[in-house]
Amino acid sequence: MTAAHTPDCAIFLKDNNFNMGSVLALAAGMRTIGLLVTLLAMAPQAIPDQKAPAAEGTAIASAQVTGFDIDRLSPGLREAIRNLAGTALNQQRLDELAARIEAERPRHVAAVRSVMDPDGQARVFFVVGRQDQPDRDDNINSRYIVEQADITGVPDADVSQALRDDLRGLVGRRLDSGEAEKLQQRIERELPRYDVSRRIQRGDEVGRIKLLYEARRKEPPPWLRFEPLRSNLVYHSDQGWGGYWDFNIEANRTIRFIPTFALANSEDSVEEYSGAGLRFETRKLGTRRLGASLEWTWFDQDWRSPTLDALPLSPDIPRAYDTRTTITPLLKFAFTPDVSIAAGVSISELEALPPAIESQMANAAVASVEFDRQWKQGSDSTHRAVASFGVRAGSRSLESDLAYTRYLGQGSYRFDFDRHHLQATGMAGGITGHAPLFERFALGDSLTLRGWDKYDISPAGGDRVAYSSLEYRYTGLALFVDIGSVWDANGERKVRVSTGFGFHGGPAFLVVGFPLNTDNLTAVLAMGLRIPGIGPRW
DSSP, X not given: OOGGGHHHHHHHHHHTTOOHHHHHHHHHHHHHHHHHHHHHHHSGGGSOTTSXXXXXXXXXXXXXXXXXXXXXXXXXXXXXXXXXXTSBOOHHHHHHHHHHHHHHSTTEEEXXXXXXXXXXXXXXXXXXXXXXXXXXXXXXXTTSEEEEEEEESSOGGGSOHHHHHHHHTTTTSBOOHHHHHHHHHHHHHHOTTEEEEEEEEEOSSTTEEEEEEEEEEOOOOOSSOOOOOOOXXXXXXXXXXXXXXXXXXXXXXXXXXXXXEEEXXXXXXXXXXXXXXXEEEESOSSSTTEEEEEEEEEEEEOOOHHHHHHGGGOTTSOOOEEEEEEEEEEEEEESSSSEEEEEEEEEEEXXXXXXXXXXXXXXXXXXXXXXXXXEEETTTEEEEEEEEEEEEEEOGGGTOSOOEEEEEEEEEEEEEETTEEEEEEEEEEEEEEOXXXXXXXXXXXXXXXXXXXXXXXXXXXXXXXXXXXXXXXEXXXXXXXXXXXXXXXXXXXXXXXXXXXXXXXXXXXXXXXXXXXXXXXXXXXXXXXXXXXXXXXO
């Protein structure tokens, strides 16, 4: 720059609030940025794997620790590592320092890398990583040589020779996490009765690791299933609010206790009941084929006016009652994981409504057979078929005041494909003799004949029932068609049909149903919360 240009430059700097201090600060900032870029370029993660290792005797330009805070090492070890700069590369000395790192930090492994710089000097890196953890840090573990690869927890006879050959093929090479993951998946396929996990351990030599696949035999699945939970809180636009709650308290995989509470619940009968109960279940009594349950319940009934008005017109139906106390012990036996039977007794005491005084006993022998199977078709399709047939027989030999026999068969089939779900359900049953009101059939709630009111169809229930439903869901949107009939054997049978739509999101649901074959086409709303259980009903 000539002297003639200097005044103009000075004027420019002055007008723009620049001075010599600003220029110097700017220059210092540029030097700092350059230094940061240089340090980042020297980070071991940025060093290409193809750089040749430094030869013995090469002058060391720098030495550093990566993957671990060097300040956590002892002062003497930190100084020994820093003092490597300016000395000749000696691999034995580097290995001794790596061993000292592992000795001070026994939960870590250390590997040594040395690379050549273009100026002919060496840079040394001590790469440190944790041991005894799943292989979750590919950048660190891939720097180590596999010293040993093995499977533990499995008899030698269960491991194929080809699998052992592939394990041996990993030895002497750097760890490839992708290859190790694929090998684990292969082990899981070849040993389906085992759970397989992968661990990394420090090797016997510095810079080497052991790759261990640990196999643990899976506990065989139970053949007997627990009774499905049926917790719900439901609002029906014709029947109001009601709820039933059962809480799962599992002692282990085979034993559980279920406290139950009900408030104005009328989902499964013409009763509207409130009360509490407790159920104990075990699905393994010495063998996974044998199980048992014991349930006690106490419910207080609140009868609807249509039910009480219908009883005088049907003298064959036993009278209404004030409270119902029931105890039900059952034994269960599984023939296969899909087929099981249950048998026991149900002892119920029905306290009379005033002005009556004497209570009634409704004691019945109970037996049922159940089928439950689920299978996959491809990776996205799942099928499930569930069916049951049960008999309840009240008998004088059981000191029951009411003699009757009740049959009920239920079934469902569900097909799931990605977000598409299709389910068909059905049931049919009959009663002979004089069954109590809690045994009589009812349709027209938030699960059956949606769009109808059970107290309009059969306010005191019926001794015959036939019902089927078809429902399609896409994600949370549902469309359905219900058809069914509930009647008395000596009465008129009328088939009713309904259709509608619903929304389902987790336990929450909303259903709008429309009765079809009626002159009063009025929408019926049902909504609330329902914990999905295992059984014919969806």
